[in-house]
Amino acid sequence: MVKEDKIASIADLASFCKKNGFVFQSGEIYGGLAGFWDYGPLGAELRNNIKSLWWGAFVRKREDVVGIDGAIITHPMVWKASGHVDSFTDPLVDCLKCKERHRADNMLEDVGVENADALSIERMDELIQKKKIKCPKCKGDLGNVRRYNLMFRTQVGPVESESSISYLRPETAQLIFSNFQFVQKINRMKLPFGIAQIGRSFRNEISPRNFLFRDREFEQMEIEFFVHPDEYNKCPFMDEVNELVLNAYSSENQLKKQKMKKIALKELVKKKIMKANWQAYWIAKQYYWFIELGVSPDNLRVRQHLPDEKSHYALDTWDIEYQFPFGWKELQGIANRTTFDMTQHMKYSKKDLQYFDEETGKKVVPYVVAEPSQGVERAFLVFITDSYRKENSGTKDERVVLKLHPKLSPIKIAVFPLLKNDDNLVKKSREIFNELREHFETFYDSSGSIGRRYRRMDEVGTPYCITVDHKTIEDNTVTVRDRDSMEQMRVKTDELVNYLRELLSGKIKFSK
Numbered sequence: 001m002v003k004e005d006k007i008a009s010i011a012d013l014a015s016f017c018k019k020n021g022f023v024f025q026s027g028e029i030y031g032g033l034a035g036f037w038d039y040g041p042l043g044a045e046l047r048n049n050i051k052s053l054w055w056g057a058f059v060r061k062r063e064d065v066v067g068i069d070g071a072i073i074t075h076p077m078v079w080k081a082s083g084h085v086d087s088f089t090d091p092l093v094d095c096l097k098c099k100e101r102h103r104a105d106n107m108l109e110d111v112g113v114e115n116a117d118a119l120s121i122e123r124m125d126e127l128i129q130k131k132k133i134k135c136p137k138c139k140g141d142l143g144n145v146r147r148y149n150l151m152f153r154t155q156v157g158p159v160e161s162e163s164s165i166s167y168l169r170p171e172t173a174q175l176i177f178s179n180f181q182f183v184q185k186i187n188r189m190k191l192p193f194g195i196a197q198i199g200r201s202f203r204n205e206i207s208p209r210n211f212l213f214r215d216r217e218f219e220q221m222e223i224e225f226f227v228h229p230d231e232y233n234k235c236p237f238m239d240e241v242n243e244l245v246l247n248a249y250s251s252e253n254q255l256k257k258q259k260m261k262k263i264a265l266k267e268l269v270k271k272k273i274m275k276a277n278w279q280a281y282w283i284a285k286q287y288y289w290f291i292e293l294g295v296s297p298d299n300l301r302v303r304q305h306l307p308d309e310k311s312h313y314a315l316d317t318w319d320i321e322y323q324f325p326f327g328w329k330e331l332q333g334i335a336n337r338t339t340f341d342m343t344q345h346m347k348y349s350k351k352d353l354q355y356f357d358e359e360t361g362k363k364v365v366p367y368v369v370a371e372p373s374q375g376v377e378r379a380f381l382v383f384i385t386d387s388y389r390k391e392n393s394g395t396k397d398e399r400v401v402l403k404l405h406p407k408l409s410p411i412k413i414a415v416f417p418l419l420k421n422d423d424n425l426v427k428k429s430r431e432i433f434n435e436l437r438e439h440f441e442t443f444y445d446s447s448g449s450i451g452r453r454y455r456r457m458d459e460v461g462t463p464y465c466i467t468v469d470h471k472t473i474e475d476n477t478v479t480v481r482d483r484d485s486m487e488q489m490r491v492k493t494d495e496l497v498n499y500l501r502e503l504l505s506g507k508i509k510f511s512k
């Protein structure tokens with residue numbers, strides 16, 4: 001009987017990622033910069049795989065979504081119109097004694113106040129007094145709570161003045177809204193359709209925490225899906241998603257302190273718990289994306305924002321949450337933003353950004369029915385957390401294995417000569433390696449025992465290892481070893497590429 005342990009804490013996850021070269025603290029040789037991370041060779045590959053799988057699923061394979069790649073610094077009026085200049089803030093409180101700055105809402109949540117980030121500044125001050133909260137660092141008295149803007153400011157051009165101030169974008173969404181009309185007209189897109197973007201965003205978080213979970217530089221994979229304002233329930237693809245059974249935690253369940261429920265998506269829609277078909281559809285598509293890439297459905301749920309939790313302009317917001325070692329946390333937010341954004345940009349730019357509906361001959365303000373917004377880093381954390389196993393079969397023979405979906409694996413195939421000092425084996429192995437790397441991310445390793453080499457590949461999620469031995473020289477077959485079952489079989493070298501391609505794509509299963 002094999003005992004399987006999962007990752008126990010976020011600290012274990014961080015040290016696993018560092019040990020295997022996935023992620024390091026940025027600037028670590030100088031002590032590190034909080035909230036910034038550098039990705040090593042395997043981390044860079046995993047990130048790239050996540051992004052290209054997402055883009056493939058939601059842009060390349062769809063006729064109704066097109067992609068853009070907007071600038072990180074854009075016209076500051078974009079951030080005025082979006083509300084970020086005036087209200088993209090967190091509540092900050094200073095310690096009067098040691099001058100350390102803290103997030104007021106986090107401190108309130110630490111003493112049991114729910115949804116503290118939705119409270120007014122005045123209410124936070126009251127609660128800090130009432131609950132006698134002190135500085136967590138020095139126990140000193142705290143000052144008044146004030147708002148602190150999370151955007152990174154910078155200066156454009158050589159002269160420093162009010163008008164040269166700009167911002168690193170705090171989200172990718174606004175680049176989609178400000179380019180909406182341009183993209184729609186050039187590509188002759190008709191409602192309903194979406195615009196997607198993958199790109200870096202920056203938030204000057206007061207206290208970045210939980211490893212990659214809340215960082216200051218991150219990358220978003222985002223879609224804004226636009227519909228005619230009267231047609232947010234007219235999704236023609238509901239058949240694709242109706243049967244999805246998911247863990248759902250509606251705002252009513254939360255307010256009544258009930259548990260989340262296992263329920264079919266069609267029931268959530270029928271009972272109007274999910275208010276717009278198109279939004280329900282996008283929630284399901286994003287949920288499926290994680291499941292199809294191997295994430296356990298038991299560790300996923302959708303949670304509806306409470307009335308005082310969602311942004312003022314959003315009609316309804318659902319988060320896809322994942323059960324991390326530190327609790328259920330947001331993995332992706334999917335808001336129904338209505339016509340708010342496009343109306344704002346029309347107001348501030350004084351341009352008519354409406355969509356001309358050819359059928360009715362009327363103009364309408366495009367309605368954003370769903371904004372699936374996924375951080376690459378959070379997806380990264382989920383895929384590693386969910387696939388990590390420490391297997392122990394009672395002997396000393398313990399192994400750590402990342403059971404990553406092969407499409408996500410940074411290295412798909414490893415090639416080993418059985419002996420590193422045998423010229424014939426090395427020559428043959430290099431030949432096979434050079435052929436395979438034309439097709440797959442392939443890694444060559446000749447150091448240490450075969451057992452050690454297998455373990456190293458298991459730990460970074462490589463699905464298949466190939467060993468070249470003396471029999472290979474005689475009959476042109478190699479050993480293919482499967483990561484998950486640890487079983488091995490012989491395959492002819494001239495059939496290897498096709499065989500591996502079918503295995504990796506899931507067309508065939510590994511079996512003797």
Ligand SMILES: [Zn+2]
Pocket residue numbers: 095096097098099100135136137138139140
């Ligand atoms: Zn203090």
